[in-house]
Amino acid sequence: MPTWRAERAPHQPDWPTGPDIVAVETELAGYPPLVAPRECDRLRGRLADVSLGRAMLLQGGDCAETFAKATPASVRGKLRCLREMAVILACASGLGVVQVGRIAGQYAKPRSRPVETRDGVTLPSYLGDAVNDVEFTEDARRIDPYRLLRTYRSSADTLDEISALIGHDGIDLTALHEQIREMAARGPRNERHQELIEKISVALRFLAGYAGADSDLRAPDFYSSHEALLLNYETALVRTDPRTGDDYGSSGHLLWIGERTRQPDGAHVAFAARVRNPVAVKLGPTARPEEALALAERLDPDREPGRLTFIARLGADRVRDLLPPLVERVRDSGSPAIWICDPMHGNTITAPDGHKTRHFDDILREVRGFFAVHHELGTHAGGLHLELTGEDVTECVGSSGVGFDDLATRYESACDPRLNHDQSLHLALELAMVFEDQAAENRRTACAVSRTS
Numbered sequence: 228m229p230t231w232r233a234e235r236a237p238h239q240p241d242w243p244t245g246p247d248i249v250a251v252e253t254e255l256a257g258y259p260p261l262v263a264p265r266e267c268d269r270l271r272g273r274l275a276d277v278s279l280g281r282a283m284l285l286q287g288g289d290c291a292e293t294f295a296k297a298t299p300a301s302v303r304g305k306l307r308c309l310r311e312m313a314v315i316l317a318c319a320s321g322l323g324v325v326q327v328g329r330i331a332g333q334y335a336k337p338r339s340r341p342v343e344t345r346d347g348v349t350l351p352s353y354l355g356d357a358v359n360d361v362e363f364t365e366d367a368r369r370i371d372p373y374r375l376l377r378t379y380r381s382s383a384d385t386l387d388e389i390s391a392l393i394g395h396d397g398i399d400l401t402a403l404h405e406q407i408r409e410m411a412a413r414g415p416r417n418e419r420h421q422e423l424i425e426k427i428s429v430a431l432r433f434l435a436g437y438a439g440a441d442s443d444l445r446a447p448d449f450y451s452s453h454e455a456l457l458l459n460y461e462t463a464l465v466r467t468d469p470r471t472g473d474d475y476g477s478s479g480h481l482l483w484i485g486e487r488t489r490q491p492d493g494a495h496v497a498f499a500a501r502v503r504n505p506v507a508v509k510l511g512p513t514a515r516p517e518e519a520l521a522l523a524e525r526l527d528p529d530r531e532p533g534r535l536t537f538i539a540r541l542g543a544d545r546v547r548d549l550l551p552p553l554v555e556r557v558r559d560s561g562s563p564a565i566w567i568c569d570p571m572h573g574n575t576i577t578a579p580d581g582h583k584t585r586h587f588d589d590i591l592r593e594v595r596g597f598f599a600v601h602h603e604l605g606t607h608a609g610g611l612h613l614e615l616t617g618e619d620v621t622e623c624v625g626s627s628g629v630g631f632d633d634l635a636t637r638y639e640s641a642c643d644p645r646l647n648h649d650q651s652l653h654l655a656l657e658l659a660m661v662f663e664d665q666a667a668e669n670r671r672t673a674c675a676v677s678r679t680s
């Protein structure tokens with residue numbers, strides 16, 4: 228009997244009683260692992276660099292992947308978007324950027340309400356393609372355990388697609404350079420922004436020249452991640468590494484525990500404690516420093532750099548107040564946990580037409596607040612966790628010309644609003660400006676110290 232069954236497991240679908248869920252678990256248990264232990268170990272090693280302040284983590288992708296949209300073009304768009312952001316961030320910070328998709332497994336969603344009502348009709352909420360279908364009909368919203376098998380297959384196809392792209396599909400630096408210039412010309416950017424774009428352009432031109440005639444930058448490692456929400460699925464895919472006897476969650480390289488399921492004594496944390504993968508935990512505005520500490524002790528008792536990441540999603544208005552005590556408490560305990568910023572989930576609003584959306588200014592304000600707090604504390608701001616897509620959707624407002632009136636034009640997310648390609652690059656450029664400001668401040672402080680000594 229898997230250990231989690233004996234514990235509290237919130238946000239599990241009400242799987243229909245009968246033999247089906249057991250049959251699905253048995254079938255999954257016989258499938259090959261989706262990711263290999265050595266790949267998870269490699270990611271943990273790269274994350275150790277983030278923990279030690281030598282690299283950054285960029286994690287992003289759909290809020291909710293769907294079977295229908297797990298196409299090669301969509302996968303390629305997301306990878307490309309993340310890689311382009313990584314190039315901008317690396318140019319600006321001088322740090323390596325570890326790229327992790329919210330991809331190849333992000334098929335389950337915890338929801339605020341169990342049901343949804345439209346025009347007087349009430350149906351079960353959409354819980355992700357792993358559980359039911361987003362279409363608003365009784366049949367589509369029925370919970371179906373066999374969708375877990377499709378989740379596995381779709382994740383496997385996406386991982387195949389990613390493997391085909393890695394090492395073969397490089398970034399065209401000249402095209403990226405042009406795209407950044409076009410963005411600069413389109414957007415209401417100030418002079419400093421232009422200067423920064425020019426600097427990044429120079430770096431990109433150098434890289435293009437250095438990389439050779441095809442101006443092509445080969446993709447570095449790329450890893451998968453998703454919220455380990457559905458414990459029937461995750462547990463059925465645990466595999467033991469014959470080299471070491473350690474258990475790994477074989478559904479993805481990095482598995483995270485969401486804000487709603489992060490109880491230190493709960494079933495999801497027990498699952499994450501059992502596996503050797505790098506793991507992450509979301510921390511929302513109600514998270515207390517003692518809870519963060521308890522999570523660090525439970526999930527990373529050996530204090531291994533790269534094992535544990537905290538994903539703070541505190542909201543633009545509160546990040547500057549709520550983040551310092553969390554970071555300080557964990558740091559003072561000697562934990563090497565990485566801190567990254569999810570500026571999406573604390574900043575969701577409802578547009579006048581009813582769409583869920585996020586304002587770019589709020590997203591940026593939370594990112595700036597997060598990096599400012601770490602700068603003040605002298606701790607390493609480890610990176611970003613974003614909901615984004617490589618496509619030209621209109622889901623978040625306030626950048627790339629998308630306003631409230633444009634949301635209906637191309638709103639395709641099955642759950643929460645994502646940054647589109649242009650907005651993602653815009654955010655990367657804004658963060659690059661933060662790095663510049665902080666570097667300038669560090670130089671001023673160093674000069675002042677050397678004058679007084």
Ligand SMILES: O=C[C@H](O)[C@H](O)COP(=O)(O)O
Pocket residue numbers: 290336337338339340572642643
């Ligand atoms: O992605 C996070 C949550 O699953 C999502 O924000 C929940 O959305 P809801 O509040 O509409 O249920």
Ligand SMILES: C=C(OP(=O)(O)O)C(=O)O
Pocket residue numbers: 290337454484485486487509540572
């Ligand atoms: C559910 C999610 O976020 P959170 O747990 O932070 O609400 C998510 O990132 O999909």
